[in-house]
Amino acid sequence: MYDITIIGAGITGSLIAHGLSKYDLKVLVLEKENDVAEGATGANSAMVHSGHDPKPDTLKCRYNVIGNRMYPELCKELQVDFLGIGAFVVATDDIEEEKLETLIRQCEERDIPFEVLSGDEARAIEPNLSDGVTKALSLPSTGIIMPFEVTIAAMEEAMLNGVELKLDYEVKKIDKQKDYFVINDEIETKVLINCAGAHCDDITNMLRTSPYKVITRKGEYFVLDHLEDYLHHVIYPTPSLKGKGVLAIPTVHGNIMLGPNSDETEDRDDDATGSGLDYIRKEINKTMKNVPFNKLIHTFAGLRPHIDLGDFYIKEDDVISNFIHVAGIESPGLTAAPAIAKDVINDIVMPKFADCKAKAEYVRRKPFIDMRHMSFEEKQKLVESDPDFGKIICRCEKISLGQIKDVIRRKCGATTIKGVKMRCRPGMGRCQGGFCEPEVLKILSEELHKDVTDIKLDRDGSNVLLASAKEEL
């Protein structure tokens, strides 16, 4: 019998698991995909918003503001990147300038640092801002992260401290006994936490009629090549009824992302890109100029798990005790996740285990080996210790065999080509895996002792090689 089972290994499920791993508890995480961060957490703007934007008196507002303050420390603890690059919310006419006034008032009320700049002052800092920009609200506490990196690191450390993760495990049935739950007729748990993102209402409906319904909203993006000189801050337009609008976002690794749109979609797993990209191409010209679309290397889409109640829904169920909802976690869910995890653990879960103590010994994860920022001497020492670090597999991002083996061999390690890409970047560069993908496939096959035909690109059914050419003949 598990003490606690978490459904969903996105950022909320993983950070809750990470927090719980500090206590003497038997914790299990169930994830239907073959890796963590495969839902909304794997496809978004990757921003730690300042908290200037959510409606007052909502959970979104509360957790956004607190989560923003927690991120630098959390990323230090997990040894992952957090870059506090700041953002500009820009206005292009009188109506938008008036909207900026509301945001300024909200910053004052929420104790969020800000500065107001004229259009020319903003352009002096960001020369590629559109000439139409008349005013900018500078938000220095805005940051950028790699969301999957934070999630993978949190889960890795949770697992080093005893949390169990079952991948490829879809929750299809839940029965409530007197004081425990039975999942899929086989897993017993005292407490159940629903972090199932776009499927959180499906999970609740397995126990009772869900008080909320998910309406997924797709957001698409362009990814441009390394363009460190084009942009240094995140650029938001003034928000509209449809949300934060189309942004220009530098990434931790020096790429630029443009997007997202926001369009409702019936299919909760449909992450194909399409007409949203035309909209982004048009809208981005409102805030930016000289957009280098000739440097386009990738497009992707993510699905916001919006619920019809409008706000996050985070509480123990009104009817079924020990069933906890962490539902409707759309934007700013990434930012809010550390604060949500803290409250779920301290205010809802731990009071149920009043005698439980924090573990006396806690194991810290080692950071991923990142050769980008190493000096020549450091690299040389590493290669001397293991020649695999001298064999470059990804030519665009300069990722070595040693780095790839490291991310496969860890707890919560990579088992697919995308899993390797998300952890240490082969395939993220200009050629998008054209050169290195076959090599990564071969390394996965060797490291996991699997036939090459069993290695997947990402989700189930995405096997790259179906049979050897000889067999086919």
Ligand SMILES: Cc1cc2nc3c(=O)[nH]c(=O)nc-3n(C[C@H](O)[C@H](O)[C@H](O)COP(=O)(O)OP(=O)(O)OC[C@H]3O[C@@H](n4cnc5c(N)ncnc54)[C@H](O)[C@@H]3O)c2cc1C
């Ligand atoms: C386009 C877009 C842009 C965004 N930009 C930002 C941003 O810049 N900043 C920000 O703060 N927030 C942003 N967000 C919001 C943020 O990405 C989400 O709030 C956050 O990732 C939600 O995390 P989660 O763990 O709750 O859900 P998810 O990441 O969706 O995880 C849920 C998990 O549950 C699993 N699951 C579902 N059903 C089952 C089942 N039956 N059995 C087992 N497992 C199951 C899924 O496979 C999935 O892995 C954005 C979202 C989108 C889509």
